[in-house]
Every structure is written in C-alpha cells, then in structure tokens.
Amino acid sequence: MSLITDTQALAALCERLAESKFVTVDTEFIREKTYWPRLCLIQVAGEDEAACIDPLADGIELAPFFELMRDASVLKVFHAARQDLEILMKLMGELPKPIFDTQVAAMVCGFGESVGYETLATRLANAHIDKSTRFTDWSKRPLTERQVIYALGDVIPLRKVYRKLAAVLARSGRADWLAEEMLVLTTPATYVPDPREMFRRLKSRTKNPRFLAVLRELAAWREMEAQRRDLPRQRVLRDEALLELAASAPTTPAALAETRQLPKSMTDGPVAEAIAEAVEAGLSLPMGECPDLPAHKDHPPGLAPVVDLLRVLLKTKCDAHGVAPKIVATTEELEDLASSDDAPVRALSGWRRVLFGEDALRLKHGHIAFAISPESGRIELIPVEDAPEEDEDFTEDGVVVAPMSSAAGAA
Template sequence: MMNTGYIKDQTTLEKICVYLSGCTYIAIDTEFIRERYYYSRLGIIQVASEEVCTIIDAQEVKDLSCFFDLLINPSITKVFHSCKEDVSIFYSLFQKVPGPIFDTQIAAALTGYEEQMSYGKLVKSITGVNLGKNETYTNWLQRPLTDKQIQYALDDVHYLPDVYFHLVKLLKEMGRYEWALEEFERLEEEENYHPKEIESQFKMLNSNNIRGKTRNILIALLIWREEKARHFDRIRKDIVKDEALITIARKCPSSLQELKLIPGLFPKFIKQYGEELLEVIKKGKQQKKSIKIPQKIREIPEGATSLLTAFIKKKASEENIAQGIIARKDDIEKFISHYLYGTKSDTTLMKGWRKEFIAKELEQIINGEVAIKFSPGNKQISLLRIRE
C-alpha cells in the first residue's frame, strides 16, 4: 500500500479523489474533538484503499465536496470500524449519509468475535499487529501534528482493508453475508443521524418523577437551552446545568429576584438571560396540554427477560455469534410486551435474519409451548417441549 502522505491543499485532495473514484472500496476513519463543543469539530480524515493510505487535513482543506462525492458513490463500499460517530460527522457536514457502508465491528460480532470489539484488538486478532495507543488523547485540532500522531492516525486505516477482506470471507463462509448487509442498511437510514437531543433528555424527566405543568416548563427550558447550545456551539452544561433547570421548573420563579434564589444560576447568567428565562417559564405554564413523553414498556413479569436472555446466550454460543448483536435488553422486553399485551413493537427480533434465527423459539418459550431445561451434568441449556 502506497503512503501518499499528508494532504493539506485542494489540488492534492482532488487528485487523490480522482484515483479513489475508481476503487471498489475505501477504508475511512476520522479524528475529531467534541468535548467542549455542541458540534463535533473534524480534525482529520484517514483514507486507505488498494494503493493509498493518507490523511486529509480537514482544518487546512476547506472544500471537501470532492471527497463527499466519493462517500455517496454507490459503486464504492465505505469501510469503517464502529461507524456511527464518523457517519454522524459527515451527515452534519453534508446532510447525507455515506453508503454503502461496511462496518467491521458489526461484521466481527456476526462471525464469532466479541461484541463491540475494539479496532486494535480486532487488528491484533486478524493480522497479529499490535497498534500503539500513545496518541489516543491527542488534540486533533492543534497544528502541527507530530510524526507520531500522524502515524497513529494512519494505522487506524492502514490495516482496515485486511480486516475487511478477512471478515467478508468469513461472512460468506458462514452464510451470514446477507445478515451483515441487512445491518449495514440500517446504519444508512437518515433518521439515525437526525438530532434527538430533547428526546434523549426525557429520561431525566421520568427519573425525577416530574409531571404536569412542571414537566411542561422543564421541556420548554430544555428546548431553550438546546437552542442556545446550538447557537453558541457549546456543550449544554456550559449554558446551564440540568440540576438548575429542574429546580427552576419546580420552583417556577416569576421574577428576577426569585431567579436569583435558584442554586447554580450566577449573577452574570441572570443578567444576560433572566428576562428570557422568565418568558420561557411563562409559556411553559400556559401550555394547556401536557407534553407527551415516550411511554415506558409495560411491566414485564419478573424473570421473563432473564429467561429469554439465558436462551439467547445459549444460542449465541452454539452458533458462534456475539450475544449482544442478536438482541439487547430493550429488544427482549419489547418482544415480550408484544406477545403478552399485543403492544406494537419495532424490536429487531421480529425482523429480518433475527426473525428466522431465533424469534420462533423465543415465541414458543413465551407461549409456554417449551420450557428451558438446565442439565447440571454437562452444564447445558436446552428446550424441552411441554406435553398438553
């Protein structure tokens, strides 16, 4: 593989993109900073293919459109390891999801490697190469990057093609290549990358048992904070902390003097945003209908989730597949809720390869058609059909 170095000018980027446009795959990784900002700041993009392994300096090259054209080229497979953060950054920049995607972390889980296996561990397992971790906490926006930082970044894609081809071979040998394509298609759905900041904070409302007008006020405050964080490109707690918002919603202050009594609100903040906050509180109070929050799954009978989890673990071990990629706890609970209460469910257990792979057996357990039997002698779990 040819190392073309470090791209920091438009002309070189365009030349590399012309070459890459003729490739069948591109291995991609990104390095970014997100700790202090609302939007992740892209530092560099690492790219590898048949004869190229290079870094694109996203701080120096301002027009990445020719590279974006490659990301959405349907003839080129985009190979990532644990792609969601990388794809999220590209989506925020270009408002489209790269594709087609091949995620080596998912492919590894489907072929018997552990779930959510790190890139370094997977490279070691497949190629025998130990990757360094010394530059993990690099500030990828700082320039110039050192030779060690550049080499660390290049290593993140240098071995990715080898991993990719190995996993494709395994998937096809195990008859699971179509399973992988199904998983990758889900990664390419745009809704995965739409902002869901307010929805993700509903858990905070439920955990604090906030209801009625107090809940409406808090949601109005969350929306206000989200807009400020987005506008100033700062993390939410830099605007105002969760605890302060909850206290404001509960105390429902109606004057600047009352706002000053809220712990965590500093005089400078109140001077700058006090009147604005009071208006937000007022609108929240005037909300006639209670703002809906996604409902929790209906209560599951004690032990039911553990019972199905035990069987899924057994099946995963027998079939040489990571347990977590078959189903997570919330998928199992949705599955149980659907069969016990007729709840509409979008659980992955009722779709695609999982439906054929395991759903029928889980349904038989729930319906009482079979029981799970544990044999102390060989320490094995098996299904025992129940006679009527």
C-alpha cells in the same frame, strides 16, 4: 509522510481512490469545548494506497473528498462509525454512501459486543495498534510523523479486517443481518437531534406533566442555544439548573434570581428573558398537550425465573451461531418477551425470530426443554413430547395451571 495539505493533491488522491471497490475511513476530532465536533484529520485508504488529509491546512478545500464519500460505487468502511458519520453529515449535509461498519459486522459475526478496533486488528489483520498517541491534541500544527503513522494505523489494517468480515458474512449468509443493523447508522435523522426531545435525556425524578412541559421547553431552548453558540450543552446551562428551573418555574427576574443552580449572569438580560419565555410556554400549554415519559412496566409476579430461562436460551443459541447476545435481545426485551408472546421486541421479527424468537416461544409454552449433553457437557434443546397445547390447561401436583401465554395475556 503521507499527509495531504492542498486541494490539488487531495483531488488527485480521491480520483485514484475512486477506482477502488472500497475505502477505509477514520477521523480525528476534538469537541470538549464546542457543540459541534471540530474535524482535525481525515484518514483514508484504498486497496493499495493510504493517506491523511489535513482539513486545517491553509486553503485546502474538502470538496474532492466529499465527492468520494458520495460516490455510490465505492463502499466506505468505518469502525464504530457513528461519530465519524456525525461529522461528515454536518459538513456534507448528507451521509456517505454506501457504508459498512466493522464493529457492527463483528457483532453479527460473533466477535462479542461492541468489540474494539484493536481487538479486531489483532485477530483478523495480525496488526498491533500503537495507542500511545491516542490522547494527542490533533488541532495543533504541525503534525509529527509519529502522529501521521499512528493515524494511518486506524485505516490500513482496517482493509484486512473488512475483507475478513465480508468473507464471513458471505459464507454465513448474514449480509441481510448486517443491512438490518445498519439502518440506524444510515438514517440521517440519527445525526439531527430534535431539540424538543432532548428533555427525555435528563434524569427527572417526577413525571408530572406540567413539570415535563416546562422542562421540554427549557431543554429545547438550551439545545438551540448550544448549537447557535457552538458550545457544549453543560457550558450553556447545567442539567441540575434545568431541573430546578422546571420545578420552580420562575417567570420574573426576581424569581430567577432565587434559582440556586442558575449563574447570576443569567438572571438578567436577554438570556433571562429567553428562559422566562420558555417557562411561560411550558406553563401555558394545555394539559392534554403536555408530554409524558414511558410508564414503568409492571410485569407479572414470578417473572424472574422465566427471564432467566430465556437468558440461558439466548446465550445457548448465540454461542451456537456465533453472534453477540446483545445484538439479538437486551434484558428489557427478554422481560417483555417473558410477559407477552406479542411483545414489540426485535427478537420476534426478521432473522432474530429465526435464530432465537421461535424457540423462545416454544420454551415458554413447554414444547422444548434444556438438557445437558452427556457427550459434550453442554446445554442442548430437546423436544417435550407431552407439551400442553396452546390453549390447554394442565395440572401440576393437583393444581390447574394455565399455559404461560394465557397467564401473560391475563396479566
């Protein structure tokens, strides 16, 4: 059974793996009862070797593995890496480098949106992933041979998946596309939540600045308390209680006791004092410094057909280039693009503009149109010879109509 349970064996393994050009990595963890995920198992594979590392084994030190993760000469390959990277960021104080996420790469290469590992392993590595042990309690010891074999199945086929995707990226010239998509994953701030921004995750029915100021202070206190006690946020105080406290803004023990969603145990003592202080901080904030939420976007009337056309164009272009539409533009971004040629959307910059954005603008301005090919029966784009100039009005059934860009700008 390929299970590493002592530091000496781990150091020897990592020394061998450091000779590889890449390693595949996965983790098993639990976090149902904690704020921070508790690492229970690490799976790693080089080009010719694979093993599980038991971080719960008595006396084991993970320093050799962390050094491997820091080794810039070895590429670290993950699938859907965000949670794995969150764990390693917390333990190492920094992110592994460099990183390759096969889920992101698969989207760039046209395997669909948020494609699962099982799908990729089957299609690219001809491997069957046994998921019968996926809900096991990885914190229990000893681990069984079946658990170890299952865990290794998350990194051994991943080697072939990586090679296949890397080859596709090289042939298609999309390595830069992937690098752009990996920016969020490779930014340390992604894994260090700002307590003062946590209020934005709550589903508030009001945008009253004073209410939001109190809610921000309460949510920040809960976040820091959850981290300090290593408890899930909802175990410290439920969202409903935060929203009720922000609405009623109690600053005395008596007022706290009237909060229906607040447990009785929190209406007195140090916790009650901390809650009252957070409320006071929100109430005393100058109105000009109160937070706000993004305003609802009022798009011009009659925009839906334009969005529908852009959606057809997006699907057509993505099908032709073998890339997932979600990675190019979301519905909200299509709405923004339909409203304005200068919308701050991803589709108007970088490789997305080349693939979709330029033609989206041409379609809006009537320079291209859709047609159905008689040979293939598929949608194709055709130029419009008499397309209006950028600033030229044109007539339709005797009515003067402004070009879409002008109309959008006026809106």
